[in-house]
Each structure stands twice: as structure tokens, then as C-alpha cells.
Amino acid sequence: MRLRTTATAAVVLALLAAIGLATPAHAQDGDVAWTVRTASNSYGSDRSSYSYAVNPGGQVKDAMVVANRGKDPLTLAVYAGDGFTTGTGQLDLLTKDKKSIGIGAWLHAGGATVTVAPGQSAEVPFTLDVPGNATPGDYAGGVVTALAQPDQAQGITVERRLGIAIKLRVGGALHPALAVERLAVHFDGGDAAVTYTIHNTGNAILSADQDVSVAGPFGLLRTGAGTVQAPPQLLPGETWQVTVPVHGVPRAGWLTARASLTPRLTDASGSTTSLPVVTAEARTVVVPWLWLAGLLVLIGLVFLIRYLLRRTKSRQDARVREAVEKALQAGGVTA
Numbered sequence: 001m002r003l004r005t006t007a008t009a010a011v012v013l014a015l016l017a018a019i020g021l022a023t024p025a026h027a028q029d030g031d032v033a034w035t036v037r038t039a040s041n042s043y044g045s046d047r048s049s050y051s052y053a054v055n056p057g058g059q060v061k062d063a064m065v066v067a068n069r070g071k072d073p074l075t076l077a078v079y080a081g082d083g084f085t086t087g088t089g090q091l092d093l094l095t096k097d098k099k100s101i102g103i104g105a106w107l108h109a110g111g112a113t114v115t116v117a118p119g120q121s122a123e124v125p126f127t128l129d130v131p132g133n134a135t136p137g138d139y140a141g142g143v144v145t146a147l148a149q150p151d152q153a154q155g156i157t158v159e160r161r162l163g164i165a166i167k168l169r170v171g172g173a174l175h176p177a178l179a180v181e182r183l184a185v186h187f188d189g190g191d192a193a194v195t196y197t198i199h200n201t202g203n204a205i206l207s208a209d210q211d212v213s214v215a216g217p218f219g220l221l222r223t224g225a226g227t228v229q230a231p232p233q234l235l236p237g238e239t240w241q242v243t244v245p246v247h248g249v250p251r252a253g254w255l256t257a258r259a260s261l262t263p264r265l266t267d268a269s270g271s272t273t274s275l276p277v278v279t280a281e282a283r284t285v286v287v288p289w290l291w292l293a294g295l296l297v298l299i300g301l302v303f304l305i306r307y308l309l310r311r312t313k314s315r316q317d318a319r320v321r322e323a324v325e326k327a328l329q330a331g332g333v334t335a
Contacts, residue, residue: 033070034116036145036162039063039123049164050143053268055171057132063125064143064164068116075115076145078124080107083140083165085240089232091165093142103141103166106130114145128168136172137203140165140235167205169268177202178263180280181239185214185257192249194225194257196242196280200234207233209262209274212244217254223247233266257282 038047043062052060068074081093082100094100110125126143144163151158183196192214200206207230215222223246231240242259249255263275 033068034074034076034145034147034162035067035069036164037065037067038164039065050166051168051268052128052166053169053171054128054130056130056134056136058130058171060128060130061125062128063123064145065121065123066114066116066145067121068118071118073115073117074147075113076147078109078112078114078143078145080104080109080126080143080166081141083142083235085232085234085238089240091140091233093144093161093163095159095161096146100141102139103128103168106134107141107143107166109143128166130168130170134170135203136170137174137236138205139168139170140205141168142166174204175202176204176206176263176265176275178206178208178234178261178278180259180261180278183257183259183280183282185255185282185284187249187251192223192246192255192257194244194246194259194282196259198231198234198240198242198261200236200238203236204265205233205235206263206265206275207231208264210242210244211260211262212246212258214246214249214255214257216250216256219256221250223249230264253285255284257284 038044038050039062040046041062043050050062054060066076077096079096080100080103081095081098082102082104083091083093086092094104099105107126107128114122114124116122124143124145142163142165144161146159146161148157148159150156177200179199179201181197181199183194185192185194187193194212194214198208209230210228212225212228213222214225225244225246228242228244231242234240244259246257258279258281260277260279262277265273265275267273
């Protein structure tokens with residue numbers, strides 16, 4: 001059976017945008033080597049990625065430059081894909097065999113393939129047609145060049161992809177919103193662990209600052225988690241699982257965990273705006289076993305002391321009665 005796997009030949013897509021590289025992305029494997037970069041045009045030069053603001057029904061025409069640094073002619077597949085956030089917090093693109101419904105479906109390259117001679121470069125034009133009924137908000141995707149090569153030793157076909165990220169904001173009302181869902185607190189060893197899901201319920205790409213704490217009854221003995229790493233930029237509809245350890249939380253019975261998020265919205269110029277804080281709380285009862293054991297021992301001591309005192313008093317009363325009876329008998333008096 002022939003299996004198909006995908007291998008990424010270089011750190012591309014969102015990384016070009018995320019770390020601000022203006023140099024071309026480069027892929028190399030043996031005698032195969034190529035680079036991709038944005039074309040210089042009215043949108044700018046030396047762009048690290050593509051970024052557009054288009055109204056529904058609008059169109060964008062742009063291009064990507066592919067350079068062959070190998071020794072042989074190179075034919076690459078060219079296609080677009082929708083973006084998604086991986087489990088490691090990086091932006092990746094759907095492969096060609098996966099259905100795209102956003103940028104991957106709206107972008108059309110000048111050809112399905114591009115052939116570049118050794119030492120030469122070729123410009124690949126593309127058109128991005130935004131449907132008239134497109135939902136306003138942020139979209140992420142990318143345009144990809146890909147080379148599929150069989151690996152005879154492994155019996156598989158390996159596809160190496162190299163592309164450039166595209167961020168698109170479709171005009172209309174922007175409703176940025178994050179929600180904290182399924183918040184819970186439990187003890188893991190000697191520390192508390194607060195878990196929750198961040199859900200981008202709006203139509204804008206968002207990250208957030210996070211603050212997590214756990215408090216005892218009536219908000220007393222509040223313990224903060226310290227600095228909590230920000231989640232990646234989440235696309236509309238995406239979720240991100242968070243687990244935050246909180247050290248030194250007293251097992252004081254009724255505990256309340258609180259997670260506060262300050263969503264951060266980045267505009268086209270790169271400026272970041274803080275949005276109103278979103279807060280969620282969850283409560284749990286933690287049995288303070290050491291305290292309970294100490295209390296039980298104390299109660300046991302109290303009952304033991306009371307028992308010993310009653311027993312001692314009963315013996316003393318019995319001795320007194322016996323002494324009185326003997327005295328009465330000695331005096332010839334019968335009680």
C-alpha cells in the first residue's frame with residue numbers, strides 16, 4: 001500500500017509574518033532548491049506576507065515570485081489553502097486534498113503549476129475574489145508551492161511545501177470576542193491546576209493576556225499563578241486549551257478559581273488594542289485532610305478527657321458514699 005505523507009521543507013506560512021522576515025522563504029532537499037517571496041507592486045516591496053482589506057464582492061490581484069536555485073528545471077504545483085492554528089500554536093495551511101471554504105477557495109493562481117529554469121525566477125500571478133455574501137471579519141490562509149517526490153525506500157510520496165501567509169479582513173461590522181469555557185480547578189499533587197478553553201466567538205483574529213488565581217472561602221487567601229503565557233492568535237471559531245498551575249494554594253475547603261482574559265486586537269497597521277476583560281469563575285470543595293485529621297484527634301482527646309473525668313468523679317462519689325455508710329454504721333445509725 002502506498003501512503004501519502006506531507007513534509008514541510010521550511011518554516012513558512014505564518015512564520016514569515018509572525019517573526020517579520022523580509023527575506024525569501026527557502027526550501028532545499030538534495031538537488032532541489034527554491035525560494036518564494038512576495039512580488040513588488042503597488043501593495044509594496046519586501047513584504048513578509050500578504051495582507052488585504054477588501055469589501056464583500058471585491059477583488060485583489062497580486063503575485064508571488066518563485067526562484068529556482070537548483071541545477072535542474074523545477075515544476076511546482078501552485079494552490080491556496082485556508083489557515084488553521086496547530087496544537088503548537090503555529091499557523092498552518094490545509095493541504096490540497098482538504099476542502100477550503102475561505103481564502104483557499106477564493107484565491108486562484110495563474111496556473112496550477114509553474115516551471116522555473118535553473119537559476120531563474122518566475123512570477124506567479126493570482127486573483128483573490130471575495131464573494132458578495134462573504135461574512136465580514138478576519139480570514140487567514142496562504143498561497144503554496146509544492147513538490148511531490150516518491151521515496152522508494154519508504155514506499156511513500158513526500159510533498160514539500162513552501163508558501164506565504166495571507167491575512168484578509170472582509171469589510172463590515174467587526175465583532176471581536178473571546179469566551180472562557182469549561183473552567184475547572186483540581187489539585188495535582190501539592191498544587192492546584194486551573195483548566196479552561198479559550199474560544200474565539202467573534203469574527204476577528206485575537207490573542208489575549210491571561211490572569212489566573214485561586215482563592216479560599218469569601219475570597220480570602222487568594223493565590224495568583226504569576227505570569228501566564230499568552231495564547232496564539234486564534235482565528236474566528238477556533239479554541240485553545242489552557243492548563244495553569246497555581247502553587248501554594250491552601251486546602252481551605254471551598255475554593256474559587258478565576259481566569260481573566262484581556263483580548264488583544266491587531267489592526268492592519270500592526271497596532272494592538274486591548275478589549276474589555278472577560279472573566280469566568282469555578283468553585284470546588286477541597287477536603288483539608290490534615291486539618292480534618294487534627295480536628296478528629298482533638299475531638300477524640302476532648303471525649304477521652306471528659307470520660308476520664310466522669311470516671312474519676314464516679315469513683316470519688318463511690319468512695320464518699322462508702323465512707324459515709326461506714327461512719328453511720330459505726331455510730332449505730334442505720335441509713
